[in-house]
Amino acid sequence: MKVIKLGGTSLQTPTLVNNAIELIRSYNDKVIVVVSAIGRKGFPYATDTLIDSLKGCYLSSKEKDRLLSLGETYASIFLSNELNKRKINSYSLSYREIGIMCDRNYTQGNIISINKEKIRYYLNKYQVLVIPGFIGKSNEYEVITLGRGTSDLSALLIGDIVEEKEVTLFKDIDGIYPTIQYPLSKIECYDYLSYDEALSLTKINYLVVNKKALLFAKDNNMKIIVRNYKLNDKQTYISVKSSNKEIIGFNLINNTYYIACKNPIKLKSEIDDLFRRRHIFIKNYECFDDVLEFSITSSQTLLIRQLILNTYFKEFLK
Numbered sequence: 001m002k003v004i005k006l007g008g009t010s011l012q013t014p015t016l017v018n019n020a021i022e023l024i025r026s027y028n029d030k031v032i033v034v035v036s037a038i039g040r041k042g043f044p045y046a047t048d049t050l051i052d053s054l055k056g057c058y059l060s061s062k063e064k065d066r067l068l069s070l071g072e073t074y075a076s077i078f079l080s081n082e083l084n085k086r087k088i089n090s091y092s093l094s095y096r097e098i099g100i101m102c103d104r105n106y107t108q109g110n111i112i113s114i115n116k117e118k119i120r121y122y123l124n125k126y127q128v129l130v131i132p133g134f135i136g137k138s139n140e141y142e143v144i145t146l147g148r149g150t151s152d153l154s155a156l157l158i159g160d161i162v163e164e165k166e167v168t169l170f171k172d173i174d175g176i177y178p179t180i181q182y183p184l185s186k187i188e189c190y191d192y193l194s195y196d197e198a199l200s201l202t203k204i205n206y207l208v209v210n211k212k213a214l215l216f217a218k219d220n221n222m223k224i225i226v227r228n229y230k231l232n233d234k235q236t237y238i239s240v241k242s243s244n245k246e247i248i249g250f251n252l253i254n255n256t257y258y259i260a261c262k263n264p265i266k267l268k269s270e271i272d273d274l275f276r277r278r279h280i281f282i283k284n285y286e287c288f289d290d291v292l293e294f295s296i297t298s299s300q301t302l303l304i305r306q307l308i309l310n311t312y313f314k315e316f317l318k
Contacts, residue, residue: 002027003164005133005155007171008036010229011075012043017082020229023170024128025088032119032129032162034155035079037071045071047148061106062142068107069095069143072132072151080130090128095143097122100136100157102144109136109144116161123162131158152213156222165222169209170229175236176201176208178249178313179305187309188316189234194242197260198224200290204251204258209238247312250305256295257304264292274311280304 004024011017024031041048050067051057057064076092083090099115122129133151136144146153152169159167175189176198195218202211209226217224217238227235247267248260261267264287271292275282280303282294296304309317 001030001032001162001164002168003032003034003155003159003162003166004168004170005034005151006036006079006229007151007169008039008043008046008075009172010170011035011079012039016229017079019231020079021082021086021088023229023231024083025086030123030127032123032131032158033079034131034133034151034158035072035075036133036151038075038078045074047071065106065143065145068145069132069135072135076130076132080128083128083130088128089126090130091122091126092130093119093122093132095132095135095137096141098131098135098137099161100154102136102138102146104138104140104142104144107145108147109138111136111146111157114157114161119158119161147212149207149210150212152210153216156213156216156220156224159222160216160220166225167217167222168225168227170227171208172228173208173226174228174232174234175226176238176249178247178309178316180206180208180249180251186318187313188318190236190243192237192239192241192243193248194240195238197243197245197248198238200260201249203288203291204249204260205253206249206251206260214238245312247308250308252301252305255298255301256293259292259308260290261292262290264288264290267292271308274307275304278303278307 006020010020037045037047039046080090080092097118099118101113102109102111133154134146138144155167177187177189199214224238225235246262250259268285268287285294
């Protein structure tokens with residue numbers, strides 16, 4: 001049994017669709033595939049495209065959830081059709097058949113209960129189940145979405161239902177890097193991160209894996225694997241195993257650097273000394289529980305990025 005999640009860009013061309021199908025076929029086992037809406041903004045059923053198509057959204061939250069669910073619903077039906085076309089016995093579940101019951105907090109549904117028997121029933125009948133991500137239902141059988149980016153959470157929930165403790169999230173990057181800034185081709189990704197280390201990255205808006213998914217994995221001791229759907233030998237494991245790095249990662253947003261770290265006060269002293277030796281003077285450091293932040297000028301962006309990489313992530317540089 002394998003539980004995987006395919007990100008939105010993994011099905012956006014015929015070549016990638018063939019790649020996804022060969023990936024599913026390669027497991028030689030029953031597979032549950034959780035899918036996101038296909039493509040990014042501009043693709044017909046991408047979430048942002050659906051919202052923009054209204055030329056201004058004046059919907060109730062209930063109506064908006066019906067709209068938002070269309071992207072994932074279409075993706076699941078599309079992939080199931082492609083699998084069956086290639087003689088792979090597949091079925092796409094509707095939001096009612098998934099069995100995830102939520103409260104009536106539309107667009108940010110909170111899970112109340114999960115009917116485990118429904119998934120198991122369909123799993124006995126089909127080789128591959130395709131499930132639309134980030135969708136649940138209310139007790140009135142209205143569609144409820146779990147929040148943007150929560151297809152990762154859906155994959156973990158399904159993994160828990162079928163008692164599969166390892167879930168692979170296929171995305172358009174090789175794993176989790178020390179920084180989200182490009183070009184990533186010159187940096188290696190992490191081999192391992194602990195749950196808390198991965199969660200610290202969400203605090204600096206480095207959202208490779210959804211925060212709700214990370215919390216669920218931590219609470220239920222489930223291993224997450226992040227890897228590229230264009231298969232290679234790189235991946236990042238998220239579990240109890242730590243990277244043992246003092247600095248986990250950093251992000252730049254609107255000329256402010258945010259650094260996820262284990263000891264912000266200590267790092268402030270170290271990094272201020274590092275910068276001063278290169279005539280970079282920062283006056284506005286802010287220390288939080290596990291985040292250090294400071295503002296810079298645009299001209300300092302690349303220099304500071306390279307200083308941090310060379311000092312704290314030298315082993316990640318190719």
